Amino acid sequence: MMRRETILNLLVFLALPAVALAALALDEPFTITLATRAAILALAAVGLNLALGLGGLVSLGHAVFFGLGGYAMGILASHAQSYAPLDLGLFVIDGTKSMPVIWLVAISVSALAALLIGLLALRTTGVYFIMITLAFGQMFYYFTISWPAYGGEDGLSIYVRNSFPGLNTLDPVQFFGLVFALLALVLWIMGRIERSAFGLALGTARQNATRVETVGLSPFKLRLVAFVISGAVTGLAGALFADLNRFVSPTMFSWQMSGEFIVFIVLGGIGRLFGPVVGACLFVLLEHLLSGVSEFWLIYLGAILLFVVLFARGGVIGALVGQGGRHE
Amino acid sequence: MSDALLDLQGLSKSFGALRVTDTVSLTLRSGEIHALIGPNGAGKSTLIQQVAGALAPDAGRILFEGRDVTGLGTAQRAQAGLGRTFQISALAMENSVLQNVMLGAVGASRSVWRFVRPVMRDAGLRVEAEAALHRVGLGDVAAMRVAELSHGQRRLLEVAVALTLKPKAFLMDEPMAGLGSEGSARMTAFLDGLRAEAPILLVEHDMDAVFALADRISVLVSGRVIATGTPAQIRRNAEVQTAYLGEEVAP
Numbered sequence: 001m002m003r004r005e006t007i008l009n010l011l012v013f014l015a016l017p018a019v020a021l022a023a024l025a026l027d028e029p030f031t032i033t034l035a036t037r038a039a040i041l042a043l044a045a046v047g048l049n050l051a052l053g054l055g056g057l058v059s060l061g062h063a064v065f066f067g068l069g070g071y072a073m074g075i076l077a078s079h080a081q082s083y084a085p086l087d088l089g090l091f092v093i094d095g096t097k098s099m100p101v102i103w104l105v106a107i108s109v110s111a112l113a114a115l116l117i118g119l120l121a122l123r124t125t126g127v128y129f130i131m132i133t134l135a136f137g138q139m140f141y142y143f144t145i146s147w148p149a150y151g152g153e154d155g156l157s158i159y160v161r162n163s164f165p166g167l168n169t170l171d172p173v174q175f176f177g178l179v180f181a182l183l184a185l186v187l188w189i190m191g192r193i194e195r196s197a198f199g200l201a202l203g204t205a206r207q208n209a210t211r212v213e214t215v216g217l218s219p220f221k222l223r224l225v226a227f228v229i230s231g232a233v234t235g236l237a238g239a240l241f242a243d244l245n246r247f248v249s250p251t252m253f254s255w256q257m258s259g260e261f262i263v264f265i266v267l268g269g270i271g272r273l274f275g276p277v278v279g280a281c282l283f284v285l286l287e288h289l290l291s292g293v294s295e296f297w298l299i300y301l302g303a304i305l306l307f308v309v310l311f312a313r314g315g316v317i318g319a320l321v322g323q324g325g326r327h328e
Numbered sequence: 329m330s331d332a333l334l335d336l337q338g339l340s341k342s343f344g345a346l347r348v349t350d351t352v353s354l355t356l357r358s359g360e361i362h363a364l365i366g367p368n369g370a371g372k373s374t375l376i377q378q379v380a381g382a383l384a385p386d387a388g389r390i391l392f393e394g395r396d397v398t399g400l401g402t403a404q405r406a407q408a409g410l411g412r413t414f415q416i417s418a419l420a421m422e423n424s425v426l427q428n429v430m431l432g433a434v435g436a437s438r439s440v441w442r443f444v445r446p447v448m449r450d451a452g453l454r455v456e457a458e459a460a461l462h463r464v465g466l467g468d469v470a471a472m473r474v475a476e477l478s479h480g481q482r483r484l485l486e487v488a489v490a491l492t493l494k495p496k497a498f499l500m501d502e503p504m505a506g507l508g509s510e511g512s513a514r515m516t517a518f519l520d521g522l523r524a525e526a527p528i529l530l531v532e533h534d535m536d537a538v539f540a541l542a543d544r545i546s547v548l549v550s551g552r553v554i555a556t557g558t559p560a561q562i563r564r565n566a567e568v569q570t571a572y573l574g575e576e577v578a579p
């Protein structure tokens with residue numbers, strides 16, 4: 001017999017393609033775009049969830065990786081559309097419109113950034129860790145604003161969505177399918193990591209770092225590896241987000257973005273594999289519904305979040321399936 | 329001394345003007361239980377922390393199997409074969425009992441950098457973990473969460489995790505604390521058999537247990553070792569009597 005949480009996870013997960021296919025049947029491409037947006041934001045938060053949910057690392061700087069992924073796409077694609085090669089100092093490369101290449105670059109760049117930021121930030125804990133990650137986010141944010149080469153504050157437009165072999169990515173439902181497949185793959189990987197030896201050690205380091213040291217393991221190394229994987233996934237989401245909008249701007253680096261990822265996780269249920277998916281879907285849905293009602297829709301969202309934090313500590317999943325999550 | 333597995337040489341540590349460890353030298357030999365006793369505030373916990381690598385001494389050296397480990401951290405000393413249990417349980421409270429011992433098995437087998445295989449289905453590690461649980465008598469509660477265990481069961485779980493590491497020496501900080509007389513007796517019997525596997529440096533307040541178990545006892549007062557000897561020698565030592573034991577151990 002399946003656990004209630006597993007059933008709920010499946011339902012939520014299948015709701016995304018169901019909505020996209022229904023929208024296709026009803027010929028409402030905007031709804032497909034909304035579902036795609038939810039899936040991409042979910043992917044970004046699934047990345048953060050490894051560090052935050054399992055590792056207990058409250059990073060208020062994950063927008064750095066989201067933004068780096070976005071700019072990796074923007075820079076590569078802009079050089080491809082202008083046919084101007086990209087001069088990296090040591091060597092010169094051509095731009096590209098190929099999604100797999102862009103994804104690889106986005107993942108590598110954000111993993112490297114996570115490694116460097118993690119090496120510094122993970123020497124601190126608690127509120128200092130939050131502040132350092134926030135500070136890195138702001139550094140990138142202001143750097144992109146003041147860097148004129150790629151649009152500065154105005155951002156950078158890419159006229160045609162990048163390509164994926166065998167697909168017409170300009171077709172909303174095909175692009176959705178691609179994003180959804182990536183989300184499914186990453187969720188599967190994260191599920192495996194959570195139950196692996198590494199996942200056990202990382203989860204223990206969150207609860208009691210001394211315990212981990214006493215069995216001869218370094219909490220710092222565990223957290224650093226988690227932070228790098230986490231950043232890489234959020235970076236991939238950033239590249240997809242830029243492709244969805246065909247636009248990159250410094251707001252992808254903003255601390256509000258980092259905050260939204262945390263909100264998705266808290267809303268869905270901290271430390272639950274599908275928590276960020278539920279949270280992101282709910283957020284996009286509320287954003288869509290409430291912003292039609294009032295331009296001050298964030299007030300209502302705030303009230304909902306307050307309710308979840310005060311009365312449903314396990315998030316929406318916790319409220320629906322009751323006890324039995326990994327940590328309530 | 330050639331048979332000293334663990335050799336503390338002139339350890340000193342001060343917090344400000346307070347000298348909490350004052351040129352402490354002692355050894356732990358193969359096959360023995362060496363008890364460290366002393367009144368509250370004598371500096372026992374500070375000393376244990378220095379041996380475990382959680383605190384760096386201001387002066388002195390710590391040799392383990394003849395190797396200088398003074399500069400190593402907690403994790404490296406655990407890898408070198410120092411198994412520690414804590415006065416206040418350091419366990420993953422949200423995890424199951426079995427998961428806690430599995431972590432020990434993961435640490436001991438250096439298999440933490442595995443990201444795909446479900447660790448709880450690793451038959452080799454599981455055999456190790458379950459064997460350690462059965463040895464301390466926690467086989468029946470393997471699936472329970474640590475938060476649901478009694479205080480005494482948590483003490484036993486601490487020991488079980490240390491067992492999975494197959495350490496060359498144990499460092500135990502008050503394993504009897506809060507156990508009650510029956511629990512204490514069980515733990516005493518268990519530690520009695522354990523010394524053949526690896527010697528134990530034991531910090532303990534329970535004098536019955538200490539005098540029943542220890543091959544040697546060191547008495548720590550105000551950061552200094554004022555006496556080291558067999559239980560019989562310590563009982564007779566006049567300085568120890570006045571400084572610490574008083575009437576308590578003159579049966």
